[in-house]
Amino acid sequence: MDKIQYDKLILTAILAAKRAGEAILEVYGSDFAVEQKDDKSPLTLADTRSHEIIADVLEQTITVNNSTVPILSEEGRDTPYEERKRWEYFWLVDPLDGTKEFVKRNGEFTVNIALMHRDKPVLGIIYVPVTDVFYFAALNFGSYKLESSDILTDDLSIKELIDKSQRLPLSNDINTPFTVVGSRSHTSEEFTEFVKQLNAKYEKVEFISSGSSLKLCLVAEGIADTYPRFGPTMEWDTAAGQAIVEQAEGKVINPQTNEPLSYNKSNLLNPFFIVSRQGLCLD
16 A cells, blocks of 8 residues: 555544544533443443444445455454454554543543554554644654644545644654653553663653653654553554654554564553654663
């Protein structure tokens, strides 16, 4: 699949994310109920509505090599591995990443849509409904930030989208002080040790916290230099963000193998990982 073939895929996925975000904000402004999933994580009406909207758009409008692209979503994840391991292309979706942030009403939640080619993300869309900001990227296409959805129409061209967007990273320079972004809702002993090692290497280290896949976006953008994650995440939490980071010339690495995260495993749980911005070596 070459660069030109990504045009419609990017635009359609952005529109799907936008419609899902609108539905999420309707629930966000209401007195919504919170249920618990089997893993004790929260689930709201916003999660299910967003999933339904995204699935409806992607199932009806997107084909690759003249075949429908299957969808693997956090809210529809029961596809057996024996079936999905044969998929060449598929959508990997988190319809509401950061449900804890949504419940806290701090605005730091996102809609994540990634197109996967076998075990690699080749396109990523992250939408932040509260701020109306998009991050998007595709293989050999670059990584971009769009700060308003006002330009989005059904007949928008990819050229118009790119012209109104900012290429990432916004800065090529390592931050002073060196900036680490971490989870607002999760921390660990490994994270504390990692930051201690950075303090020994850099003159000054600053920590900023953020929720959901926004942490990967902050690294792609150049606001943060690294995001170490030493806690549980699932494939749909990281796929779109990994595409955005990698197309901004950053890395999302499993520190045990020094290789990029891979996807569509039998177990969809991610290993620990470290995200680093363009040009940064943490060895």
